[in-house]
Amino acid sequence: MKYLVSVVLLAVAFLTSSSVRSEESGSSESPIANLPWHSGPGSERIGSQAVIKTDADLSFLDEASSRKFLELTGNIPEDGLYVLASKSKDWWATFTFNPMGYVKDDDKIDADELLASIKSGDEASNEERKRLGISALYTDGWAVPPHYDSESKRLEWGVRLISEGQPVVNYTVRILGRTGVMNATLVADPETLQADVQSFKTSLTGFEFNSGERYAEFHEGDRVAEYGLAALVVGGGAAIAAKSGLLAKFWKLIVLGVAGLAGFVKKLFGRKSSR
Secondary structure: OOOOEEEEOOOHHHHOHHHHHHHHOOOOOOOOOOOOOEEOOEEEEEOOOEEEEEOOOEEEEOHHHHHHHHHHOOOOOOOOEEEEEEOOOOOEEEEEEEOOOEOOOOOOOOHHHHHHHHHHOHHHHHHHHHHOOOOOOEEEEEEEEEEEEOOOOEEEEEEEEEEOOEEEEEEEEEEEEOOOEEEEEEEEOHHHHHHHHHHHHHHHHHEEEOOOOEHHHOOOOOOEOOOOHHHHHHHHHHHHHHHOOOOOOOHHHOOEEEEEOHHHHHHHHOOOOOO
C-alpha cells in the first residue's frame, strides 16, 4: 500500500435512504453519495485474486470509483484498491492485494517489540508527510494487539493514532493467500471501535480467495515471501526494510490517519446526518 489516506470519521449517512433517493433523482447534493455504489446483496470482485459477498448492509466501489472516493476525501488514489462501507455503522474499509508471495506463518509475534518499532518510525514518516502537506500522525498504542488465527489465516491488529489532537483507530486484517496477502484496513472511530470491528469482521465472512489463490493451494516451486507475520505488522509493503533492520520509516505513509471531525464530514456530504 502506497497511498496516504486522510481519514474522515466517516458518517455513512450518504448510504442511507435519503442519499439513495437523491441518487435516484439525479441530485448532485453529495459527490460521494453519487458515486456508483454497488448496494448489497451481491458478489464483488477484488482484483483477480478474490471476491467478497455483500449483504444488504454493505456497499462496494469498484477500482475506478474507489480512486474517485479517495480523491473526494482528500487522499492520494491508488490502483488496485477497493472500498467497502457499512450502511448502518460509521466505518469504511479498503482492500488491496500485495503479490509478495507465500508468507510462512510460523514466526513469533512480540507485540511490545513491534509497537516500539512502529513508534520509532514516527519522526521520519512525519517528515515525509510534512513534505507532502499532510498533517503529522503519531502512534498512541495498540487498540488491539496483533494476533494470528491459523485456521482462517488472518493476522489482525488495531493501532490507536493521533493527528491534530484527534484520535482514530485503524484495524487491520492481513489475509494470507497462495501468491500474496490481501490487506483489509478498517477506518473506525475509537468510540465505536468494538461494534465496528465486529461488523467489519462479519463482513469478512463473505471474503474468499479465488480458486488457485488460496493459502492451502501452495505447492513446491511457488514464490515464498522473504519475511513473515511480524514484518507484516511493522511495515506491510515496507516489510523488507523492516526485516533488513530498518524500522519501517514509511509505515505512517500506508496507514489511515485523521483529517477532520464529524462536522467536516457533514459539510463534505452536503447535508446533516439522518441518524
